[in-house]
Amino acid sequence: MAEPAYDAEGDAGAGGLRAEASGAPHARPLPEIALRAEGERVAVEIDGELDLESAEQLEHALRAALAAAVGAVDLDLAGVTFCDCAALNVLLEARERGLRQGKPVVIRSAAPVVERLLDLTGTAPLFAGTDPDPHHDDDAPVPPEDHGGEQDLRVEVVQLRRAMQTRPVIDLARGILMASFALSAQDAWRVLVDASQHTNTKLHHLAHDLVDAVEGDPPPEAVQEQVAAAVARVRSASPAGARADHVDE
Known part of the structure; x- marks a missing residue:
């Protein structure tokens, strides 16, 4: 590129x-x-x-x-x-x-x-x-409840690492959907999001279920049904005649 x-x-x-x-x-x-x-x-x-x-x-x-x-x-x-x-x-x-x-x-x-x-x-x-408060007095004492900055930073680091670690399995799951249902990359992503919302399942948990299915452990029946339903919804929403590699928003 x-x-x-x-x-x-x-x-x-x-x-x-x-x-x-x-x-x-x-x-x-x-x-x-x-x-x-x-x-x-x-x-x-x-x-x-x-x-x-x-x-x-x-x-x-x-x-x-x-x-x-x-x-x-x-x-x-x-x-x-x-x-x-x-x-x-x-x-x-x-x-x-x-x-x-x-x-x-x-x-x-x-x-x-x-x-x-x-x-x-x-x-x-x-x-x-x-943004910093322009009226904040830097010399004013910090209330005890405001001493959670270090904890907030730790939470951010955990969230950052989790998001970066879950990307590979999500990309694998998207590839599985593309191969299984002849979907474009965008439509496979939309299927993941749609199924995640309808099953009330975290996106990376759903991705793990799909990847595990390739290794011989089928996902729960409810997940299978929602994935199939999501594929149908995404296909019906795609414009007729769209290219396999691109679907307009």
Whole structure:
């Protein structure tokens, strides 16, 4: 995959940076990623699909944003039409890199597809971010109940590790669905999300059930039925004549 170029004179306007793909054409358009300097912060606006194919482009853009930022990196994901675990893993890695540099990576706005993924993986709080209170007195005593910062950090680390560890099994489960039902990568992801919601099962637990089935342990009958029903719902919702490798949102 070609490395994105960042053009300070691009569409982002004065002081902005623009990420654009170059090189050989892809099966579908890569997302548009615009970087814009806002004082000490850098805003990143993304429109389009975030998946395995665009993961490298996203990683390069976030690295550029962290390099340019003095303060936080603000993500505007309201224009994202699809987001999978490959993209989430890139976001988590960027957040971890930002923490090491003292530059928070914060999601300021997100499309429903992104919010659903963050909720399913329990990673939404990691990107919440809070701005310091301009009226806060640094010399004021800290109430005892506010001494939970260390515990909060530990919880964040656990959530981060869990999300990164569950990505491989989720990707395996998506591959199983693609092979079993002749689904595109996007439709296989939608089946996982749909079945997870209808069975009230965590996404990575459902993925484990599907992967275990390949090794000889069939998933519970209720899970099998919901997966089959999810496949039917996703297929019925897909536009007629859509290509096997791409389904429009």
